[in-house]
Amino acid sequence: NAGVTQTPKFQVLKTGQSMTLQCAQDMNHEYMSWYRQDPGMGLRLIHYSVGAGITDQGEVPNGYNVSRSTTEDFPLRLLSAAPSQTSVYFCASSYRSGNTEAFFGQGTRLTVV
Amino acid sequence: AQKVTQAQTEISVVEKEDVTLDCVYETRDTTYYLFWYKQPPSGELVFLIRRNSFDEQNEISGRYSWNFQKSTSSFNFTITASQVVDSAVYFCALRMNRDDKIIFGKGTRLHILP
Numbered sequence: 001n002a003g004v005t006q007t008p009k010f011q012v013l014k015t016g017q018s019m020t021l022q023c024a025q026d027m028n029h030e031y032m033s034w035y036r037q038d039p040g041m042g043l044r045l046i047h048y049s050v051g052a053g054i055t056d057q058g059e060v061p062n063g064y065n066v067s068r069s070t071t072e073d074f075p076l077r078l079l080s081a082a083p084s085q086t087s088v089y090f091c092a093s094s095y096r097s098g099n100t101e102a103f104f105g106q107g108t109r110l111t112v113v
Numbered sequence: 114a115q116k117v118t119q120a121q122t123e124i125s126v127v128e129k130e131d132v133t134l135d136c137v138y139e140t141r142d143t144t145y146y147l148f149w150y151k152q153p154p155s156g157e158l159v160f161l162i163r164r165n166s167f168d169e170q171n172e173i174s175g176r177y178s179w180n181f182q183k184s185t186s187s188f189n190f191t192i193t194a195s196q197v198v199d200s201a202v203y204f205c206a207l208r209m210n211r212d213d214k215i216i217f218g219k220g221t222r223l224h225i226l227p
Contacts, residue, residue, distance in 0.1 A: 035217070040122070040219065043206075048213070048214050050213050056212075058216075088156075090158065098144070098145070102215055106156070106157060
């Protein structure tokens, strides 16, 4: 079992470039989500999904798009990267039953210059 | 609105001391779930414990213990006889039953000094 796999682990972008952070899980989890972690700010929820075809905004959705075409994958798209999006991004997944913990990927460290 | 507050930004204690990390949450829902995660210097997020809103029993796991009090909306975490390996950032999180999303507090950075 691979768990939650995020790619890439590191990325440097120029302002205005676009890219997609990939997230895949093999645990058949309905719930998937993206967080960004910045110093002193904790983990802030960007977008989340409770199943294929269903997505919703979290606390800081601006500048990010998501889609959920399959249960396994939940990519995060930056359409026009900005320096303010420099952060560490974590993908997480879990069963929809609330009394289950979320499993996290290893994180993607993104720098926008 | 739901919210998790970890008022302690950073704590330093000497090894073998006991330390308590505070977590206060806000929610109007009656069914919700609380979690603690650990993030060691290597960066991964490690699940420690979950608790649902109907279970106020305290829990002990080795040197770790958790105190859940609905009356004060708190879910505090105590490390007894701390060790250097406990140095990490600790996050408290809240999950609502109605929309499934999980929100985190800002974390507490714990330094255990040898």
